[in-house]
Amino acid sequence: MIPAATLFDPLAIKAVGADLRAARFDPDPSVPRKGVCVLLNGQTECIEKYFEVIDELRGRGFAVATMDWRGQGGSSRLLSDDHRKSFIGDFAEYDQDLETLLNWIVTPMLKPGEKPVALAHSMGAHNLLRALVRAPGRFKWVVLNAPMIAISLRGQREFVVKAVTAFEVWRGNKSGWVWGMEARDPHNVSFTTQMVTSDPQRFERAQMFLRENPDLRMAGATWGWLAAALASMKWLRGEAAKITTPLLIVGAGEDRICLTPEAKAFAAATPGGDYVEIAGAGHEILMEKNAIRAKFWEAFDDFVSKQDKEKTATG
Secondary structure, X not given: OOOHHHHOOOEEEEEXXXXXXXXXXXXXXXXXXXXXXXXXXXXXOOHHHHHHHHHHHHOOOEEEEEEOXXXXXXXXXXXXXXXXXXXXXXXXXXXXXXXXXXXXXXXXXXXXXXXXXEEEEOHHHHHHHHHHHHOOOOOOOEEEEXXXXXXXXXXXXXXXXXXXXXXXXXXXXXXXXXXXXXXXXXXXXXXXXXXOOOOHXXXXXXXXXXXXXXXXXXXXXXXXXXXXXXXXXXXXXXXXXXXXXXXXXXXXXXXXXXXXXXXXXXXXXXXXXXXXXXXXXXXOHHHOOHHHHHHHHHHHHHHHHHHHHHHHHHO
């Protein structure tokens, strides 16, 4: 199989209010085609970080469609003062990004009558869940990796975080850094100070790429992004019962970014939700050590097999 890194040919697509960088990859021709998988990354991430995952999907017979969300990677940055800031006015803007990817990249890849599937991480999983609420029949099934259902507030009381965020937005500081986020610039973070993986090799691979491509890096959230995220998470937690698409949520046992118990509870609240938790996994399960990643792919393959069997049984 020719690696995704060699095949990568960025595509420019226009969403409402932003230019997006997207990509598509054909499946490994040596295995039977299984369909089209939409791969959605998390906050601050970019397409290149997922080349290994793309090839693992391709090796399972999936064509892959992916993109950089507005404000990060190679898509339009939304603030002119500092490209490292993560900013959004409302998560409905991310809805536009996903809709654009589906319309312009994914739909032409599908065979007649075929629905896409999806694998999404963190904020990407959150945005995908928003789409499942709006359009329940759009995807055949989805797998969500450490989804952003609720986030760690670093020991702070929730009402305090909400009050401070509201105040900063009220005083016109939407584009200002959330306290401590500027220090999360990848150029300043070491393996001992990062919070997402226990694998030093995959961590260093990502760091090396960002050292070579500094314009693709991001540090962290602004008050505007945090305000929008808090509002969207609150809304989404009240919509779980409306999500009828078959889904698997994979929780990270050692997640320091998103709250794993909230992800488990969300899965239980959905009509067709399965849940698997991987002990010892950091937030970025797909960037973890081989033993942890093997458990993820085992859960993924079991879930896909289950969906295929149910489809056969129902005709």
